[in-house]
Every structure is written in structure tokens, then in C-alpha cells.
Amino acid sequence: MAKPLSTPEQQSVRVLKVGERVRHILSELLARQEVHDDTLTATSVSVTEVRMSPDLRNAAVYVKPLLGIDEAVVLKALRTNTAYFQREVAKRLGLKSAPKLSFRGDESFDEAERIEKLLNDPKVARDLGDEEE
Template identity: 75%
Template structure:
């Protein structure tokens, strides 16, 4: 009887990262080739910015960002309506025992980065940062 291979936590997390990156590539390819037969999805250029997998590789959350000002909510809704097709295609191309269940969410990391950058450009914050630099230079 074959013994189940034991993975260390580090090997397991590397595997999760590799599979999530592979899923991201597959989804990006499907969207770039316009293989999803949906008007909203086909009309938008959609970037899959990140895929996060659960440790058991059964669930994946894909973070997407429509480019060129497409309506994010409409695109995410259209992707959710086409989840079954996308899961089937990912399962075929991934070749794992279990295909991950896909969820789609809009990627808000760019908006958060813009918000933080705007805060750092605020004159009050810049003044405080300059004071901290001067205090560090005196020591």
C-alpha cells in the first residue's frame, strides 16, 4: 500500500503559490483570448491581478481589474455568471485531482495605493516626515 507523502509547511505553501499562479495564468489566457462568450467580458480588457488559494487547493479567489475604465461591478458580475465555464476550463488545463471552486472579486489594491500616496503627499504629513528626517540626522 502506497504511503501518503508528507509535506512540510514550507513545501505546502510553495505548492499553493505555484498552483495559484498557474490558475491566474489560465484565467488571464482565457480572458485575453475572449473564450468567455459574454458581451460584457469580451468588451472589457480584464487583468487578473492575483489568485489566492486555500491551503487545500479547493477554493480560489481571483482578483480582477478591468482596464480602460470599464465598469468594475458589471465585469465582476459577468464573470460570476460565467464561473461554471471558467471552472471547467481551469480544471481541464490545471490537471489536479480536484478543480478549485472559483470566486471573483474586484481588485481594490490600486485604489488603496492611490489613497495612501495621496495621504503621504498631504503637506502636514510631508512636514512631519521632514521633521523626523531632521531629528534622525542630528543623532
């Protein structure tokens, strides 16, 4: 009987490492403005997270333009240039198959801002003050 190649814990670590490498590659491509797209060269875009599927075939790439300006336009430009990004990731990653990239807007900053506003609400602050006493 064949022994499994790796445990689930090791697989998840590998998935995280590959996702982080993809994030670094995409960040480098965008920072060096290697994409020949006017929108992407004119805007500073942060790749905040890359979530890989367990089989490493798909990657959800979460991005945020600087100050969140023109997010829809930036996402459209990224999606238009997906083939270029996939080709560069494949070349630099060195895996058997390149992951299929899907670009998405990062909503975590908006969610953090919403939670911050809730915590600063006088009603919530009053309730939190009672617990500390």
C-alpha cells in the same frame, strides 16, 4: 507511522504555485476572449491575484477591469461564467479536483491611491521632512 508528505513550507509554496498557474490560465482565457460573453469580450480585464485555500479547493480571484470602468458589470459577467472558467481551469491544471472560483474586485489599487494621497498631504510631508534632517 506514516511520514508527512510535505512540510508546511513546501505546502505553502505549492499553494502559491497553483494560485499563480490559475491566474495565468484565467488571464489567458480573458486575453484570448475565449468566453462567449459580450461584456468580457468588450472589456480588458486583468487578473491581479489568485489566493488559494491550503487544501486547493477554493480560489479567490481578484480582478480589475482596465481603468476600473464598469467593475460591477464585469464582476457580474465573470460570476455568470464561473462554470466555464472552472471547467477550463480543471482541464488545463491537471489536479484531482478543480478549485471553486470566486471572483472579487481588486481593491489594492484604491488602497495604494489612498496611501499616496496621505503621504502627499502637506502635514504628513512636513513631518517626514523633519525626520530626514
